[in-house]
Amino acid sequence: MSIETLLKQHAEKDLLRFITCGSVDDGKSTLIGRLLFDSRQVYEDQLSAVQRDSRKWGTQGETADLALLVDGLQSEREQGITIDVAYRYFSTPSRKFIIADTPGHEQYTRNMATGASTADAAVILVDARKGLQTQTRRHSFIVSLLGIEQVIVAINKMDLVDYDQKRFEEIASDYQRFADKLDFKAVHCLPVVALNGDNVLEPSANLSWFDGKPLLNLLESLPSRQANSQGEFRFPVQYVNRHSSEFRGFAGTVAGGQIKRGERIMVMPSGRQSEVASIVCFDGEREQAHSGEAVTLTLKDEIDISRGDMLVRSEQRPRVAEALDARVVWMADQPLLPGRQYDIKLGVRTVSATPELIHHRIDVNTLEHQHVDELSLNEIALVRWRLSAPAAFDSYQRNPATGAFVVIDRISNLTVGAGMVVRPVTDSLADKSKNVVWHEHRIAKSQRAGQKSQRPAVLWFTGLSGAGKSSVANALEMALFQRGYHSYLLDGDNVRHGLNRDLGFTDEDRVENIRRIGEVAKLMADAGLVVLSAFISPFRADRAMVRELMESGEFVEIHVQASLATCESRDPKGLYARARAGAIRNFTGIDSPYEAPEKPEVTLDTETLSIEECVDTLLDYLKSRRILV
């Protein structure tokens, strides 16, 4: 074959991404090593490195341990297990493959979900001696959750059950029975011996009773999850390209369907319409763009479009809502708490979002629905999210490219969860796809505040119990009153006994407590008042949530600071003594953490400042910010 013919053949290959999963010792890495080795993707120097490593870490005696080709990280080689997703590449004359090799332990469910998110198919390994395991069920469920429809069940280590056909059929029918509960389109069971290569690339004489294709042939014949080009047109605007005053292009990857030059489009969520003027590419203008292609569109009319908007056809609109129900895989050590604020990245649109409610947790081993108040690492649940602004999306099942999101912690910046939209939540207020009607007060907030010669603000005092929050806040309010300003102080006395009487001191209740106080403060600020609030409010995320509620510049975080020892010695209400005695649980500073503000607007050290000095500091600050006129 000439090199040009070969290149032509390689150019025309399509791509299949698959994930491999299975229990700890089912032989995943060995199977992949075998695929790479036998399809000659392993170069000699890599192999000699593996032979060197095998003597050190291998589990196969003097034979090269093929799993070591795959287990990339030092700690994995030392522990002999796979702890992260590793991507591997090989190709045959007809197809290129990307393998996501994922870990089997329950504590790595998140890594499995990661690997599965981009896969077209899954290869699930089962040890023929052990049959279906809890892990087999869990992996199958996650694979199905992420929308993979093609599954190969590789029943491995057949040599250890004497290549017994009956044993194979028993496991295969067990699996079929279980898989009926999941959404797979096709399940292929086949017997293999990864270690020796039986039925991996070639049919095996040891398994002559098996009349199906060997693994590699099967992988070559599976349909790939081709970009959804028959579906509805979706174009999330990723980047606005302002090359010159004449050129304004909208760059993005077509996430569904296709579009032709000259077609009418609608911008979501604004609802404005225009026409595609050109489809711009480096290689020249195009008449058409298909799903999966990265292009730049220009429009006929100058309308306001920014990153995160979505171009669609007006007769094929996605859902636009401010709330949605989604299946969530939680990926962080800190649990998901309803009421706390996170950011979600839904396609190319990032909005802040709050989980309002956990409908149920799904037990990954039994598929049972369970009632829970919070979601821990590696758990999966159906969760209702409230977004800070309307967003356009589809259900994950309809279009994974416009129905998937990741959850990002606003403080640590970590990716803490992955979500798959099930449905939008529409009520009269949330359904913004119709008319957006927000009841307009006849008197504007600024008018109300102007009448009082002040600007509305929320002065949020935070600090340990006994630091002096209430004392300083009370003294400041008195000073404001005497100067003729209009204010109101929210504290434990007037909130805990009424509005929040139903809340205790668990983490969830604390979040809800702060959320309600934040909403009340917002209403009062709306009325033009200077609102003072004095609560321990120990969690940064909760204070960030309240800050987010207010207009920019309205929220003033005041850290009232004193050491725990000082607070404990003051102990004005005798609470520390009771907490130390174990009579009060979840007491901040004792058995519940206090997260100090990172960038408070004002810090008051009450160990060195008197109450009067604190008040003066605050009055100066409020004047400098023109909150007090």
Add this chain to the structure above:
Amino acid sequence: MSVSQAASKAHDMSHLAMLEAESIHIMREVAAEFTRPVMLYSVGKDSSVMLHLARKAFYPAPPPFPLLHVDTTWKFKAMYEFRDRVAAEAGMELLIHINQDGVNQGVGPFSHGSKVHTDIMKTQALKQALDKYGFDAAFGGARRDEERSRAKERVFSFRDRNHAWDPKNQRPELWNLYNGRVHKGESIRVFPLSNWTELDIWQYIYQEDIPMVPLYFAAERPVVERDGMLLMVDDDRIPLGAGEQPEPRMIRFRTLGCWPLTGAVESSATTLLEVIEETIQVKNSERQGRAIDQDAGASMEEKKRQGYF
């Protein structure tokens, strides 16, 4: 219509078209989400492909970030010429950083060995440059098929304030939803070619007619053989041993780095097609030509933890 019928009527993209679209998507995410991105440019074939993709991603505008070349002062002469020409053609600003400290101390591969030289002139120099300009994202042309520890690295790979990589503590990366959030001083290394293989790179260079440094093509060049490595004598800074005499041989390079650390292979491949043909038949993986990878079993992982690209 059943799903399988719909799929068969779908507009099929080749794997190369899919890789191209994925890389462009990644680059646009970076341009949209970061304040100060930069593209590391090493003059090699992967850098050339990466730069070509960047030009495609932002066409008709030039890519909205500068190129950064970390210059160890030991690159092949042909690389410097090529670098300046290519940057000008792309209409991009070219930043060049040299670790002046290292130069003042006379650090070089012959006097200090590959390990010290690479650390001072490459890893430390890179960190200096990133700090100097305050870049919050840096594109690199690394591929996951190059080396074992790279197989696990994310497309958006987080670096702490010391530019260090923590392989055990990487952010989950799902779908094409990349998390680019960083605090001040932290940064993200971005690898838009993660899913490309060496053959894909060559195929794309062929298909797109991307210009390459002549060193990739075989020619008669002055060579000495040392520890089984063929070294091209690119200037007179090489201390020749007794009996060592550069002799002309038909050689080319599979990867390019500092000339004293980059082994050549004997070859007669003078055209792109011949080079590709040789690549397909080759039995040794491409990084073997680099002295720096063989220091320890997982030496790349070690270097990456410390901030190497």
